[in-house]
Amino acid sequence: MKEILQAPYIIELVRTLTNMYQHGWDERNGGNVSVLLDEAELKEYLDLTNVIRTIHTGFAAPELEGNYFLVTGTGKYFKNVQYDPANNLGIVRLTEKGTRAELLWGFTDGGRFTSEFPAHMMSHVARRRVDPASRVVMHCHPANLLAMTYVHELDEVKFTRTLWQMCTECIVVFPDGVNVLPWMLCGTNEIGEATAKKMETARLVVWAQHGIYGAGRDLDETFGLIETAEKAAEIYMKIAHLPILNTISDAAMHQLEQHFGVKARDGYLQ
Ligand code: 13P
Ligand code: ZN
Numbered sequence: 001m002k003e004i005l006q007a008p009y010i011i012e013l014v015r016t017l018t019n020m021y022q023h024g025w026d027e028r029n030g031g032n033v034s035v036l037l038d039e040a041e042l043k044e045y046l047d048l049t050n051v052i053r054t055i056h057t058g059f060a061a062p063e064l065e066g067n068y069f070l071v072t073g074t075g076k077y078f079k080n081v082q083y084d085p086a087n088n089l090g091i092v093r094l095t096e097k098g099t100r101a102e103l104l105w106g107f108t109d110g111g112r113f114t115s116e117f118p119a120h121m122m123s124h125v126a127r128r129r130v131d132p133a134s135r136v137v138m139h140c141h142p143a144n145l146l147a148m149t150y151v152h153e154l155d156e157v158k159f160t161r162t163l164w165q166m167c168t169e170c171i172v173v174f175p176d177g178v179n180v181l182p183w184m185l186c187g188t189n190e191i192g193e194a195t196a197k198k199m200e201t202a203r204l205v206v207w208a209q210h211g212i213y214g215a216g217r218d219l220d221e222t223f224g225l226i227e228t229a230e231k232a233a234e235i236y237m238k239i240a241h242l243p244i245l246n247t248i249s250d251a252a253m254h255q256l257e258q259h260f261g262v263k264a265r266d267g268y269l270q
Contacts, residue, residue: 004045004105005085009037009070013089014082016219020140021078025226031078031140031211032114034071035219036124037091042068042104046091051102054095059118059189061098063125068093068104071120073111087111094121118192119213126199127215134215136222141211144233149208151240154180157268159206164264165248166232168256173228175262178204186210202265204229 004010013035020026020033042048069092072081076088090106090113098121101113114120120137127134152159160177164170179198184191184207195213198205204225205213212229216222250270257264 001047002045007041007045009035009041010085010089012219013070014085016223017072017078017081019223020138023142023227023230025140025142025230026078027141029075029077031138032072032074032116032120033136033138033219034069034114034117034120034124036135037068037070039068042091046104048093048104051093051104053103055092055101055103055112057094057099057101057117057121059098059121059192061094061121061125063128064094064098064121065096066094069121069124071113071117073107073113074115075111115187116192118189119195120192122192122196123199123205123213123215126196127203130200131217133217136214136216136219138214138216138219138222138226139211140226142226142230142233144237145206145212145230146209147237148233149180149206152236154182154208156180160265160268162236163229163232164253164268166235167228168248170228170232171253171256171264172260172262174202174204174225175257175264176202176204177265177268178202178206178229180206180208183207183209 020031025031071090073088073090081088086106087108091104092101093104094101116139123137152162156179159180163178179202181194181198195205199215203215212226214222214226216225253269
């Protein structure tokens with residue numbers, strides 16, 4: 001059996017969480033990440049018959065039965081993950097229609113997965129229906145996106161168009177746009193269901209006055225989505241109070257679509 005701390009998915013997640021912390025997106029225990037793992041790549045590092053304990057999920061997700069997830073722990077600080085991955089992270093297998101999670105590794109102090117597990121698992125289901133290669137769900141609290149939800153209308157078309165107008169490459173990185181949920185109580189099945197519904201049409205979902213969710217095929221892609229949207233929000237927050245003299249026109253957006261071979265979300269451009 002190979003050493004689990006040397007597994008590429010653990011190394012990459014630890015590096016990503018550290019980077020997220022360094023970007024200021026994850027104060028204290030803010031944020032959570034889950035990664036769908038392959039049984040084959042896991043088997044080389046873990047005895048999959050050795051269940052440490054079983055944790056109730058509090059929801060059903062029959063589509064995910066038998067799937068394995070590497071996930072951050074609730075109350076854990078991203079800044080600390082690099083020093084103690086086995087305490088701050090866990091690997092679970094969902095069983096009994098997703099109502100139970102078998103802990104196979106991690107959460108060594110008796111902890112459990114993030115309180116946002118419902119939003120993560122329901123988002124995986126929704127994204128994998130659209131793109132079967134989708135494997136990562138990431139949540140964090142980037143300051144400028146959050147700030148924007150206080151001063152910008154939450155209308156999804158308007159919010160998306162503003163972000164697209166802030167940097168030339170936004171429309172290339174997230175042509176599907178950004179969906180937005182109004183403020184809701186976090187850590188509940190309700191916000192999980194609402195997030196998953198929004199994930200049917202976009203890989204980015206803003207939680208007003210809270211943060212953002214991203215979904216993608218790997219950690220780099222998902223991190224890059226949030227990074228790009230947050231950069232755009234930063235520019236918006238720098239200029240929103242100033243007279244705006246120039247912008248990126250819809251005609252220019254159409255040129256970008258053609259040049260980069262992307263298709264902007266239907267109805268979002270004139
Ligand atoms: P957890 O510590 O439970 O992951 O919660 C952090 C968070 O960002 C809640 O939205
Ligand atoms: Zn949060």
